[in-house]
Amino acid sequence: MSIEHKITTQKVNFKVFRFNADEDYLPYYENYDMEVTSEEVVLDILNRIKWDHDGSFSYRRSCRHGICGTCAIKVNGRSTLACKESMNDMVELFGNELVIEPLSTKRAVKDMIIDKGDFWEKHAAVTPYLVADIDENPESENLVSPEDAEKLDEADLCIQCGACHYACPAVAINEDFFGPAAFAAAYRFSADVRDNSTSRLADVNEEKQGVWDCVKCFECAEACPKEINPIGKITKLHQMAFQEGIAKNNVAVRHAVGFKKSIVKNGVLDEGGLVLYSEGPAIVKHIPVAFKMFTKGKIVPPWGITKSENLDEIQKLVKSSSTVKF
Amino acid sequence: MEKLRYALFTGCTAKQSTPEQMMSTVAVAEKLGIELVELTEASCCGASHLQDYDDFLSLVLNARNIAYAEKHGLTMVTICNTCQLNTAMTKHRLDNNEELKAKVNEKLAEVGLEYKGTSNVTHFLYAIIDDFGLDKLKEMVVTPLSQFNIAPFYGCHNIRPSELQNETHKTAENPYNPTSLDDLIIACGGETVDYEEKNKCCGFHVELQAPHTAAVLTGNAIAGAMDGNADWMVTPCPLCHLKLDTQTAHASKAIGREVELPVLHMQQMVGLALGCTPAELGLNHHLAKVDFV
Ligand code: SF4
Ligand code: SF4
Ligand code: FES
Numbered sequence: 001m002s003i004e005h006k007i008t009t010q011k012v013n014f015k016v017f018r019f020n021a022d023e024d025y026l027p028y029y030e031n032y033d034m035e036v037t038s039e040e041v042v043l044d045i046l047n048r049i050k051w052d053h054d055g056s057f058s059y060r061r062s063c064r065h066g067i068c069g070t071c072a073i074k075v076n077g078r079s080t081l082a083c084k085e086s087m088n089d090m091v092e093l094f095g096n097e098l099v100i101e102p103l104s105t106k107r108a109v110k111d112m113i114i115d116k117g118d119f120w121e122k123h124a125a126v127t128p129y130l131v132a133d134i135d136e137n138p139e140s141e142n143l144v145s146p147e148d149a150e151k152l153d154e155a156d157l158c159i160q161c162g163a164c165h166y167a168c169p170a171v172a173i174n175e176d177f178f179g180p181a182a183f184a185a186a187y188r189f190s191a192d193v194r195d196n197s198t199s200r201l202a203d204v205n206e207e208k209q210g211v212w213d214c215v216k217c218f219e220c221a222e223a224c225p226k227e228i229n230p231i232g233k234i235t236k237l238h239q240m241a242f243q244e245g246i247a248k249n250n251v252a253v254r255h256a257v258g259f260k261k262s263i264v265k266n267g268v269l270d271e272g273g274l275v276l277y278s279e280g281p282a283i284v285k286h287i288p289v290a291f292k293m294f295t296k297g298k299i300v301p302p303w304g305i306t307k308s309e310n311l312d313e314i315q316k317l318v319k320s321s322s323t324v325k326f
Numbered sequence: 327m328e329k330l331r332y333a334l335f336t337g338c339t340a341k342q343s344t345p346e347q348m349m350s351t352v353a354v355a356e357k358l359g360i361e362l363v364e365l366t367e368a369s370c371c372g373a374s375h376l377q378d379y380d381d382f383l384s385l386v387l388n389a390r391n392i393a394y395a396e397k398h399g400l401t402m403v404t405i406c407n408t409c410q411l412n413t414a415m416t417k418h419r420l421d422n423n424e425e426l427k428a429k430v431n432e433k434l435a436e437v438g439l440e441y442k443g444t445s446n447v448t449h450f451l452y453a454i455i456d457d458f459g460l461d462k463l464k465e466m467v468v469t470p471l472s473q474f475n476i477a478p479f480y481g482c483h484n485i486r487p488s489e490l491q492n493e494t495h496k497t498a499e500n501p502y503n504p505t506s507l508d509d510l511i512i513a514c515g516g517e518t519v520d521y522e523e524k525n526k527c528c529g530f531h532v533e534l535q536a537p538h539t540a541a542v543l544t545g546n547a548i549a550g551a552m553d554g555n556a557d558w559m560v561t562p563c564p565l566c567h568l569k570l571d572t573q574t575a576h577a578s579k580a581i582g583r584e585v586e587l588p589v590l591h592m593q594q595m596v597g598l599a600l601g602c603t604p605a606e607l608g609l610n611h612h613l614a615k616v617d618f619v
Contacts, residue, residue, distance in 0.1 A: 046399045078502040213536040216374050217527035218486035236380035254533035259376040267369040269338040296611050300342040309366040313437040321386040321433045
């Protein structure tokens, strides 16, 4: 039995970001109406804009196979590999009006082409390679067991497309923040049994640049076309900091640890107590807001907290299930 | 329709810094004829921080919470996006990994509990949409919010990671173009405001460690809603509410512009449309004054 394969077409209006840093003061959007077939991917549309409408239209692509990462752009705000993303899916997701933009409009050089300098700088800054004393004349292969290889959790599949980096709001606000792709790379090597770098984990635990400044928005997990789940790697880097004893006694670390303390005491969180534990004397800076909250009945004093019922059960579980000491 | 019943996981915030979240949840459930059985034994979900410190402990505690919902034979309903994420993520991991589930159950057995995986976990927003139904809600509206432009603020952990969240509720949400809260606003008779920041992060989780990043995110969100001519904002997440309602001074300073709007909990908005009184909904507990009722 042969299954008939039917190619369908539909009209789509593309609003395309245009900018030439050499000539334009401001970017603008150009409209292109096209009949799109169900066979096409987003890259076909970029090609057709260039071939049929405007030869000066610029974008990057190389492998056309979803493995080089150069063709990443945004469609209606969603990062995508142009060569992999089917037009049909885009229309299904967003309708017949599609906005095509580079990964970062702020860093645009020409149309879809951006300056990825910050991305590569941050990538380079996390020691993205194996640090190991290599025996130059080994007697046997340096084998990694399947279990140990699994610990990388597919972080090695990253193609450096930058989709997560330019979707990350913390990167956009804080120029020191390494960003999700750099963290995924840091995890990839830190989790490698052969690696013995002593600085990488410390670097990604520094305040302002490191993993503690991640806002936990999951934009990176959503953006990644390779399903690397960068925030999952960030969580693992947090955990490594405790396991390897390099977690510093700072506000971010105490904030994480404070949850356990609070849970042991009440089952539920003592929100005020957590802030006090995390901040220490610096808590005074919160007094003006805390006072306003208090007058509005938004703060429960420590003695007013309703503890969880069966608290003894929770305490028993915390005791027997805790895997980390700090 | 058979009476809807859920096991309510309040989370910590609704019992402490957003008492109005709890009040309005109870008021709305009563109006809609939804029965909520509060999980008074539940512990904190770890609020996306405990697992950074101790992943296994976080799994055990969340599994324990779900086990209590299972004991009641009810779907767990959450009223906080981060509680929703942590609980749904635990459920997903245990349901897809027998070995992990067994390890967790070994611990739970010490206190006579077992995680089976029989209870679903959903957020009250999706319980209203999926189970109660917006058409039915529309019919019950007695005070349509027709004179208001309302800016939906979704909050990260209800819409991302979308794969996980779409496992737990029936109406799939596109994180780049979410619609649930917009649909709810429309069902309440209001006008929705479309603005860029509606599906962005409020910055809550790094308020202590990265205050500047947090303040800019909050400021941008309120500014976006203001530029969209919103009269007020509405959110299903008490953590987003806290950030947008109480941190306006820092946010204004961080973005160099005075920003402030009333920020209602999703339940308060529904309650208003259903004719609950402002007192029942705790509208007096907000820092950004709710002066339109
Ligand atoms: S989860 Fe963290 S790393 Fe990922 S995009 Fe958000 S802030 Fe950036
Ligand atoms: S983690 Fe994913 S999105 Fe980020 S650079 Fe690597 S492949 Fe691209
Ligand atoms: S061209 Fe290589 S990933 Fe698209």
